[in-house]
Amino acid sequence: MRGDTVRIDVLGVGFDNLTLAEAAERGMELLHTEGARYVVTPNPEIVEVCREDPAAREAVNGAALVLPDGIGVIKGAAMLGTPLKERVPGVEFAARLLERMAGEGKSLYLLGAKPGVAELAAERLKERYPGLRIAGTHDGYFQDDGPIVEDIRQSGADAVFVCLGAPKQELWMARNGPATGARLLCGLGGSLDVFAGTVKRAPKFWRDHGLEWFYRLCSDPRRLGRMIKLPMFLIHVKREGRKK
Structure with a gap:
């Protein structure tokens, strides 16, 4: 279900x-x-992962909603x-959903993060x-999808927040949804850590000025290897733009 939204192609991913x-x-x-x-x-x-991995690209583009986080x-789409x-x-989209779901008494299953994080997030979300x-929780450290899928099915959850990191979570949802x-x-990537309070989002100033990525890098320099993909993304966008 994609509704009447026209998707905007950015390097093979339709947003x-x-x-x-x-x-x-x-x-x-x-x-x-x-x-x-x-x-x-x-x-x-x-x-960038989707450019190199056809299975990831198929899983991402197969979603009912593809949102630019x-x-x-x-900037790439504008270029x-x-x-x-x-x-x-994603975390703000989730918050909007949670508010609406709470008003309707809907149920949610939380999947992902380190042991104990999903449970802590659940307690904080119920308070908020x-x-x-x-409906239930499970950490992201598992080998076999089967028991997790069955636990979610038995829980009767209306919605599931799948926070396993990309592209694992996208492939998991496409396969098991x-x-x-x-x-x-x-x-929703690392959103469970944010909901649990174990990781803090960038202050509003940083978010409003498009610098949340830099704040996260400063807070966790180990992300540097992953951040290298950002300049590569912009290089690929410029190349694609020249073809038009």
């Missing part, structure tokens, strides 16, 4: 051209639709002459969103 509010509205529509759908939130790093994607409305951070029901029995699955 839905929506504002945060529009994306949340579409997410709730999916939550009320029969069948399983999933949402992905690629940043430039993930786009990363100022680099916004290609096909601007996107705005950045839609009264009415939200936590229908079997979970949930209607909506959202690939």
